Amino acid sequence: MERRALAAIGRFGDANRSDRRFRVGRPIRMDGQTLDVATQTMLGVRARMKYPSWHEQSFAEGRATMRREALLAAGPAIPVAAVEELEVDGGDGPLPARLYRPGGPNEPTVTWQAEDERLPLLVFFHGGGFILGDLDSHDAVCRMFCRFGGMLVLSVAYRLAPEHPFPAGVDDAIASFRWAVDNAASLGADADRIAVGGDSAGGNFSAVVAQADARSERPALALQVLLYPAVDFVDRSASRERFGRGFYLEAGSMDWVEANYLPPEATQSEEFDRADPRLSPVRASVDDLRGVAPAIVVTAGFDPLRDEGEAYARRLSEAGVPVLARRIPDLIHGFANTLGVGRRSRETMLEVVGMTRGMLEVAPARRARSGA
Numbered sequence: 001m002e003r004r005a006l007a008a009i010g011r012f013g014d015a016n017r018s019d020r021r022f023r024v025g026r027p028i029r030m031d032g033q034t035l036d037v038a039t040q041t042m043l044g045v046r047a048r049m050k051y052p053s054w055h056e057q058s059f060a061e062g063r064a065t066m067r068r069e070a071l072l073a074a075g076p077a078i079p080v081a082a083v084e085e086l087e088v089d090g091g092d093g094p095l096p097a098r099l100y101r102p103g104g105p106n107e108p109t110v111t112w113q114a115e116d117e118r119l120p121l122l123v124f125f126h127g128g129g130f131i132l133g134d135l136d137s138h139d140a141v142c143r144m145f146c147r148f149g150g151m152l153v154l155s156v157a158y159r160l161a162p163e164h165p166f167p168a169g170v171d172d173a174i175a176s177f178r179w180a181v182d183n184a185a186s187l188g189a190d191a192d193r194i195a196v197g198g199d200s201a202g203g204n205f206s207a208v209v210a211q212a213d214a215r216s217e218r219p220a221l222a223l224q225v226l227l228y229p230a231v232d233f234v235d236r237s238a239s240r241e242r243f244g245r246g247f248y249l250e251a252g253s254m255d256w257v258e259a260n261y262l263p264p265e266a267t268q269s270e271e272f273d274r275a276d277p278r279l280s281p282v283r284a285s286v287d288d289l290r291g292v293a294p295a296i297v298v299t300a301g302f303d304p305l306r307d308e309g310e311a312y313a314r315r316l317s318e319a320g321v322p323v324l325a326r327r328i329p330d331l332i333h334g335f336a337n338t339l340g341v342g343r344r345s346r347e348t349m350l351e352v353v354g355m356t357r358g359m360l361e362v363a364p365a366r367r368a369r370s371g372a
Contacts, residue, residue: 025040025044027040028040028302030242030243030302031242031301033301033302033329033330034329034330035301035302035330035332036330036331036342036344037342038341038342038343038344039302039330039331039332039335039338039341039342039344039345041342042073042338042341042342043246043247043248043332046248051065051069052065053250053252053253054066054129054131054132054250054253054256054257055250055252055253055255055256056252059131059132059162059260062131062132063128063131063132063133063134063160066128066132066133066137067134067136067137069337070136070137070138070139070140070337071136071137071139072340073337073338073339073340073341074139074140074337074338074339074340075140075339075340075341075346076340077140077143078140078143078144078146078147079143079147080100080101080102080103080143080146080147081101081102081103082100082101082103083098083099083100083101084098084099084101085097085098086098086099088154088156088175088176088179088180089175089176089178089179090158090159090171090172090175090176091159091168091170091171091172091174091175092159092168092171092172095156095157095158095159095172095176096135096157097135097154097155097156097157097176098135098139098142098154098155098157099152099153099154099155099187100142100143100145100146100152100153100154100155101146101152101188102119102146102147102149102150102151102152118184118188118189118190118191119150119151119152119188119189119190119193120149120150120151120152120189120190120193120194120195120357120360121151121152121153121154121180121184121187121189121190121193121194121195122145122149122151122152122153122154122195122196122197122225122356123154123156123176123177123180123194123195123196123197123209124138124141124142124145124153124154124155124156124196124197124198124202125155125156125158125173125196125197125198125201125202125203125205125206126138126155126157126198126199126201126202127198127199127200127201127202127203127227127334127336128160128200128201129200129201129230129253129254129256129257129261130160130161130166130169130201130204130257130260130261131160131161131162131257131260131261132160133160133201133202134157135155135157137337138155138199138202138336138337139155140337140339141199141336141337141339141349142155144339144349144350144353145197145353145356148350148353148354149353149354149356149357150357151195151356151357151360152187152188152189154176154180154187156172156173156176158172158173158176158205159172161260161261162260162261165260165261165262165263165264166261166262166263166266166278166279167278167279169201169205170205170208170278170279173205173206173208173209174208174209174212177196177209177213177221180194181194181220190364191220192222192363192364193222193360193361193363193364194220194221194222195221195222195223195224195225195293195356195360196209196210196221196223196224196225196293197223197224197225197226197227197296197356198225198226198227198229199227199228199229199334199336199337200227200228200229200230200305200333200334201230202227202229203226203227203228203229203230203231203309204229204230204231204281206224206225206226206229207224207226207229207231207281207312208277208278208281209221209224210224210292210293210295211277211281211284211288211289211292213292213293214288214290214291214292214293215288219291219293221292221293222293222294222359222360222363222364223293223294223295223296223356223359223360223363224292224293224294224295224296225295225296225298225352225356226295226296226297226298226309226312227298227336227352228298228299228300228303228305228306228309228333228334228335229281229297229305229308229309229312230305230308231280231281231282231308231309231311231312232280232282232283232308232311232312233258233262233274233279233280234274234275234280234283237304237305237306237307237308237311238307239303239304239305239306239307239308240254240304240305240307240308242304243302243303243304243306244304247302247303247304247332247333248332248333248334249303249304249305249332249333249334251304254304262274262279281312282308282311282312282315284315286315286318286319287319289315289316289318289319289321290319290320290321291321292316292319292321293321294321294322294323294324294359294363295313295316295321295322295323295324296323296324296326296352296355296356296359297309297310297312297313297316297323297324297325297326298325298326298327298328298348298352299325299326299327299328300327300328300331300332300333300335301327301328301329301330301331302330302331302332302333303331303332303333304333305333306327310325310327313325324355324359326351326352326355328344328348330344331344331345331348335348335349336349336352
């Protein structure tokens with residue numbers, strides 16, 4: 001039933017078609033934005049089928065639900081040349097990871113071994129509120145970057161809270177990125193075109209990695225790709241209050257994430273610093289943001305995290321960092337995982353992939369001019 005419903009949304013839930021029988025309710029307009037028809041229909045289907053929110057499930061149930069929903073909404077599998085399971089360094093031991101190589105059945109496999117044919121590499125961290133998500137839940141978005149961006153994608157399964165609260169995941173992100181840099185040659189990657197990226201919680205980790213890389217003795221990052229990132233554990237933005245109910249990411253779920261991602265001392269001690277940039281990257285000083293890698297920051301119009309993501313884009317720009325900021329006004333949090341629902345999510349991700357590849361193409365020239 002779920003597959004048929006989502007397939008029907010994909011066929012009929014398009015604003016450009018006259019058949020609107022799958023729309024649920026009147027158009028939703030807020031902040032001068034109109035919610036995408038297919039997305040609105042999907043939310044209506046979820047409500048009618050009584051899908052539970054994150055905070056209404058156990059950790060195990062929530063993880064299984066996210067994996068199932070992501071696989072249902074991903075659409076047909078995007079072919080790539082190869083997918084390899086491997087291990088990378090984490091903050092406290094090895095971590096599972098998955099490497100995607102570009103190409104497909106209708107294309108010659110990319111010859112990556114030769115020095116002059118090395119490919120860009122995207123190190124990807126999945127979303128899921130630091131608690132949910134895994135390599136399978138974000139398989140589709142990694143395949144899209146790989147296939148349509150012509151790049152290697154290394155997806156990392158960092159440690160999840162509450163079993164491993166902050167800063168375990170942060171340590172894993174930094175360590176796995178450094179592993180990718182150190183092993184670029186064996187992966188077939190161009191060391192001058194390494195990016196880091198992720199959605200939501202993965203966007204948080206990507207921003208932290210970019211800041212840590214800028215302060216390291218040998219900066220290696222060419223680009224950070226932040227998809228509707230969670231970057232502020234201090235203040236609650238206006239968009240969080242405005243879109244915290246009815247648009248997939250619920251206010252109750254965000255409170256649940258905070259309660260389970262932060263370590264016990266966060267609530268037991270007034271000395272715990274929620275403005276720590278490893279937790280709230282937007283709180284980094286302008287001086288600390290100078291020199292971080294160029295950024296693509298993509299937000300969604302109906303996302304509770306919209307305002308903090310856009311605030312981070314402004315902070316980066318104020319620090320002199322090249323930023324390509326893009327709000328998708330008609331979509332919701334999590335659109336990178338709904339490639340099979342309607343057309344807008346897929347169109348948007350194709351645009352993001354194109355921006356990513358384009359910025360990586362100019363990265364070597366930019367680094368040469370800066371003397372990096």
